[in-house]
Amino acid sequence: MNELTRRRFLSMTGGAGLALAAATGGVAVTGCGRGDAGGPLRLLTESSPGGEPAQAAVALFNERAGSAVIQVDAVPNADVQQKMILSFARGTGEYDLVTMSIAHAAAVRNYLLPLGEYVERDGLDLGGLVGDRLVIQEKGEPIAIPYSQATNVFAYRKDLFEAEGLQEPPATMSAWREVARRLTKGPAEERRPFGASFRGDSSTWSYLMLKYLFYPHGVRILTDDLREPDPSLQSDAAIEVLEGVRAIVLDGSTPTPTAWSYTDNIVAWQQGRMATSNFYSARPAAIEEPGTSQVIGQVGYTLGQGVPTAAQQGVPAPPAGPHRPAYAAGPYFVGVSAASRNPDQAWEFAKFLTTDRSVQETIVDRTSQTPGLLSVLEGERFRRKNPAADVIVGAVRDHGMIPELIPQMPVVYDAIHAQMQELYSGAPARAVAAGLHDAIGQTLDGLQ
Amino acid sequence: MTATHVHRATADPAGEAIAARGRRRTRRIPYLLLAPTAAVLLLVLGYPWLWALYISLTRWSATDLGPRTFIGLDNYLRIVQSSDFHNAVRLTVLLVIVTVPVQLVLGFVLASVLNTDLRGRVVFQTIYLMPMMVVHVLAGVAWRIMFHPYSGVLTYALSSLGVPDPGFMTNENLLILTAAVGEIWCNTPLVVIILLAGLRSMPQELLDAARVDGAGWLQMNRHVVLGYLRPFIQFAVVMQVMFELRAFDLVYGMFPDGGPGKGAQVLGIYLYQSFTRTLDFGFSSAVAVALLVVTLAGTGWLVRRASRETREGAAVA
Numbered sequence: 040m041n042e043l044t045r046r047r048f049l050s051m052t053g054g055a056g057l058a059l060a061a062a063t064g065g066v067a068v069t070g071c072g073r074g075d076a077g078g079p080l081r082l083l084t085e086s087s088p089g090g091e092p093a094q095a096a097v098a099l100f101n102e103r104a105g106s107a108v109i110q111v112d113a114v115p116n117a118d119v120q121q122k123m124i125l126s127f128a129r130g131t132g133e134y135d136l137v138t139m140s141i142a143h144a145a146a147v148r149n150y151l152l153p154l155g156e157y158v159e160r161d162g163l164d165l166g167g168l169v170g171d172r173l174v175i176q177e178k179g180e181p182i183a184i185p186y187s188q189a190t191n192v193f194a195y196r197k198d199l200f201e202a203e204g205l206q207e208p209p210a211t212m213s214a215w216r217e218v219a220r221r222l223t224k225g226p227a228e229e230r231r232p233f234g235a236s237f238r239g240d241s242s243t244w245s246y247l248m249l250k251y252l253f254y255p256h257g258v259r260i261l262t263d264d265l266r267e268p269d270p271s272l273q274s275d276a277a278i279e280v281l282e283g284v285r286a287i288v289l290d291g292s293t294p295t296p297t298a299w300s301y302t303d304n305i306v307a308w309q310q311g312r313m314a315t316s317n318f319y320s321a322r323p324a325a326i327e328e329p330g331t332s333q334v335i336g337q338v339g340y341t342l343g344q345g346v347p348t349a350a351q352q353g354v355p356a357p358p359a360g361p362h363r364p365a366y367a368a369g370p371y372f373v374g375v376s377a378a379s380r381n382p383d384q385a386w387e388f389a390k391f392l393t394t395d396r397s398v399q400e401t402i403v404d405r406t407s408q409t410p411g412l413l414s415v416l417e418g419e420r421f422r423r424k425n426p427a428a429d430v431i432v433g434a435v436r437d438h439g440m441i442p443e444l445i446p447q448m449p450v451v452y453d454a455i456h457a458q459m460q461e462l463y464s465g466a467p468a469r470a471v472a473a474g475l476h477d478a479i480g481q482t483l484d485g486l487q
Numbered sequence: 488m489t490a491t492h493v494h495r496a497t498a499d500p501a502g503e504a505i506a507a508r509g510r511r512r513t514r515r516i517p518y519l520l521l522a523p524t525a526a527v528l529l530l531v532l533g534y535p536w537l538w539a540l541y542i543s544l545t546r547w548s549a550t551d552l553g554p555r556t557f558i559g560l561d562n563y564l565r566i567v568q569s570s571d572f573h574n575a576v577r578l579t580v581l582l583v584i585v586t587v588p589v590q591l592v593l594g595f596v597l598a599s600v601l602n603t604d605l606r607g608r609v610v611f612q613t614i615y616l617m618p619m620m621v622v623h624v625l626a627g628v629a630w631r632i633m634f635h636p637y638s639g640v641l642t643y644a645l646s647s648l649g650v651p652d653p654g655f656m657t658n659e660n661l662l663i664l665t666a667a668v669g670e671i672w673c674n675t676p677l678v679v680i681i682l683l684a685g686l687r688s689m690p691q692e693l694l695d696a697a698r699v700d701g702a703g704w705l706q707m708n709r710h711v712v713l714g715y716l717r718p719f720i721q722f723a724v725v726m727q728v729m730f731e732l733r734a735f736d737l738v739y740g741m742f743p744d745g746g747p748g749k750g751a752q753v754l755g756i757y758l759y760q761s762f763t764r765t766l767d768f769g770f771s772s773a774v775a776v777a778l779l780v781v782t783l784a785g786t787g788w789l790v791r792r793a794s795r796e797t798r799e800g801a802a803v804a
Contacts, residue, residue: 124549124766146549146766228646241744297747298636298657449764460747486765 079110080135080385083123086113088321089371091406092187093138096392099401109136109388116140123147127376135379136388142448144175144183144372151374155180157386163394169411169435175372185370186393187402188409188416190434191251192427193343194308194323195315196222196334199232208315208341210348211357212252212283215315219292222314227291235287236304236316239296239463242449242456249455250367251317252280254441255345257360260455260479268479269362273472276360281468283344288463296463309333317343319369320434323427324407340427342366347438368440370411450486454478536779543773549766562773572774574749575757576781578663582753583731583785585667586674590727591720593671594678601679602686619676627740630669631656634741656741659748666738666751673737674730678723685719686712721793725786732782735759754778 082097084090090113097109112134114122120143126133127150139147158165158181165174168185175183195208199222209215219234238244246260253260256276259269271277287293294303307313308326311333318326318340327335342348346364349356373392375385392398399415402408403424409431410416416435422428434440458478462471543562547555566572597615601608618626633641634655642652655665689712697711713720735755745752745760752760758778762771 120766121763127549228651240747294637295657303635303637449760453764456744457748 079107080379080381080388081110081112081133082136082138082388083112083114083119083126083134084138085116085119088407089116089140090138092371092402092408093373093392095401095405096186096388096398099398100388100391108384119143120146123150127378134376135381135385136373136375138186138371138373139183140371141369141442144374145448147374148175148177148182150377151177151182152377152379152382152385153177153180153182154184154375154386154389157390161390163390167413168393169370169413169416169440175374183372183374184389184393185372185411186399187371188411188431188435188440189320189369190366190431190440191343192318192320192323192340192430192434193315194318194326194427195339195341196232196311196313196337197339198337199314200339207352208339208348209344210352210354212279212344213357214354215344216283216286216290216292219287219315220290223290223292230294230312232312232314233294233307234290234292234314236293236299236307236313237284237288237296237463238299238301238304239456239459240298240300242452244301245456245459246448246452247319247367247369248317249459251343252284252345253277253360254367255343255347255364255438256280256357257346257362257364259360259362259441260475261451261483266483268476268483270476271360271362272476272479274360275358277472277475278468279358281462281471285462285465285468285471289465297460308338318427320425320427320431321407321409323425327426338426340430342430342434342438363439365439365441366434368442370442371408450482451479454482539772539775542768543776545769547768549768555769558769562770563777565770566773566777571749571752571757572777575752575754578750578752579732579734579754579781581663582667582670582734583728585664586670586731587724587727589667589671590675590678591723593675594682594723595716597675597679598682598686601683615679616676618673621673623673623736624740626673627669627737629740630665630672630737631741634665657747659746659750662742662746662748662750663753666734666741666753669737669741670731670734674727677730678727681719681723681726682716685716689715717796718793721789721796725789725793728789729782729786732785733778754781 082093084093094111094113097111100109101107112122119139123134123137123139123143124146127147137147137151157163165181165184168174169188174181174185193208195218200206200208200218203221205218205221209218215235221234222232223230223234225231237248239248250260256279258271258274258277258280260272261267262269288296293299294307304313304316305322305325308316309328309332323338323340326332327338329335342351344357346356346359373389375382375389379385393411396412396415399410399412400420402410403415403421409425410421413435415421417432425431455475455478458471458474461474462468466474542555544557544559545555546558546561601612601615605611633639636642636652636654636656639655642655645652654661656662693711693715694707697707702711733755734753735758738751738753738756739759742751742756745756755778758771758774761774762768765771
């Protein structure tokens with residue numbers, strides 16, 4: 040290499056190296072920089088549909104403030120938890136506010152600002168929310184407040200019931216088995232409709248399906264301190280539920296649970312290929328969507344099988360577990376980051392989202408979600424929007440809802456998922472009940 | 488004739504010193520040329536790996552605000568004792584064993600077709616190579632839909648031929664084979680490219696000489712073509728083994744939860760779930776390091792063997 044070439048090479052290399060260093064430094068400064076205390080607040084939420092209420096509220100908040108006071112970072116549900124954890128663990132104050140589901144809330148509870156002082160200062164009545172038990176507490180102080188609610192409803196085809204001469208939706212597991220068997224039509228490879236369905240393609244749904252059925256029978260999955268499996272998992276009530284599920288599946292009344300997803304279920308309902316199933320309470324609007332659904336006006340809704348429904352129908356009550364029959368809660372919460380540089384303004388939005396009546400009504404009007412403010416839930420607006428409104432109000436007001444908040448819920452879901460797959464394959468209900476108790480116990484022991 | 492050694496008398500020591508400096512500079516040039524890339528690689532790859540290695544020796548969970556605690560090899564012990572890890576290794580090895588040979592055979596056949604004067608060859612080439620251009624996770628979702636027991640086009644086609652669904656998406660013993668179908672579809676084009684490059688670089692004289700010697704089609708392919716393609720095949724094997732050991736995106740698209748009974752929970756999915764399920768940085772870092780070790784072990788042996796054969800072949804030549 041001659042001298043000229045060598046100098047050219049070295050200068051090019053040096054220049055490239057400087058450029059790279061400058062770019063890296065610029066990225067580092069930009070990435071690590073914390074937000075300006077006077078700048079817009081940043082809210083992390085889901086892209087949709089869980090994030091719709093928060094995004095609608097942000098639009099309203101900014102409109103009233105006359106400027107973009109809050110900026111939204113909306114990411115897919117599967118990414119929310121990781122994004123939250125990583126930004127909180129870095130401590131860079133990247134987000135001032137975060138909306139989250141129960142599992143997400145449990146994972147980031149250590150990173151949220153205690154809100155007790157704000158609640159007391161503003162005289163906020165958290166009891167006006169859909170169950171003040173659902174306010175997440177850490178060492179006795181609220182750290183996340185529900186703004187949108189959800190629970191379970193049981194959907195059934197009124198027209199098919201009428202055609203079969205069935206008067207009431209099934210109030211017990213054995214009645215549901217009978218109904219499912221009668222309503223299942225067509226050869227095995229092409230049922231039209233299926234009598235019932237269970238979603239078991241993912242561990243989350245295995246857990247939710249079990250929760251929907253256990254709670255109204257007075258069975259819980261975890262003890263109140265969330266450290267151990269609840270003894271009621273091996274009660275007669277739990278075995279009755281598991282035996283009912285097993286029988287319905289083995290009768291051929293359902294699609295294969297391990298291959299049946301949430302989306303499959305909605306589509307099947309819309310196409311008239313499903314007769315009964317449990318549903319997330321925000322979804323009736325989807326299964327009766329105009330222009331898509333073939334079952335508009337033909338679907339009825341109840342609380343599902345368990346002690347309260349049996350009492351309502353005046354039929355012999357099923358075995359009841361040791362706990363008060365209740366319903367599974369699936370709220371969305373809002374919390375303020377402990378690293379926020381503007382916690383006062385962040386709290387103002389959190390308060391706005393959860394307790395402002397017009398915001399809660401916007402949630403009803405513009406989204407498919409359920410409001411978190413009791414007065415709006417019971418109002419005419421919600422009743423007009425959601426075909427299952429009466430059932431949801433009944434579940435909330437008359438029976439109460441229960442959440443569960445453990446930090447590493449997915450591993451508990453996995454333990455339940457494995458046992459439910461055994462059940463769907465024909466394992467005896469009593470053995471699965473014992474398996475659930477032991478598997479959850481081992482999982483929780485491994486977490487502590 | 489005697490060898491004549493010519494000794495060049497060094498009459499100019501200063502000139503010799505300048506020449507020596509020039510030789511030293513010349514030897515340094517390759518390292519200088521590699522330095523910027525090496526620096527970037529060290530920064531972008533080396534630092535995160537060293538950090539992950541360090542974290543793997545600590546207890547550090549995202550849900551635990553306590554400080555990181557050094558725990559030595561405890562995380563690795565957890566991995567070794569984990570039945571899920573053993574299952575993931577078994578499934579990953581099975582995936583490699585099923586997919587790589589099929590990809591090689593299929594790749595060779597397709598490359599051979601593309602190496603002819605077939606009319607419309609360019610169109611076929613585009614079609615054969617298209618799977619490479621599809622985002623793998625979307626391909627996985629598409630395969631999941633096609634294999635769906637109730638609405639899948641493949642299961643419907645089979646049922647119309649009187650073949651019931653054996654449980655492509657529900658039988659935990661079949662899930663890895665279902666995933667293998669998707670992997671073969673996605674990754675065979677790379678083998679086609681490698682082998683096609685080999686075939687096109689093959690001197691025509693080799694084939695002519697074999698024909699003159701009376702070799703038939705089978706003998707020609709077996710002894711001449713495959714012999715020539717040996718280094719290309721070795722390269723393709725190393726690449727495909729590496730890709731399949733690290734398989735994640737397509738399998739995730741088909742079985743996001745690892746499938747019923749974790750029948751498709753390959754090492755990539757196990758690694759992903761080890762963090763998303765537990766939020767445990769320490770444990771999931773240890774799983775990442777373990778996956779690296781498995782990949783290096785699987786491909787390192789192949790690379791060493793290929794290098795040895797290349798050196799032996801060069802020595803013979």
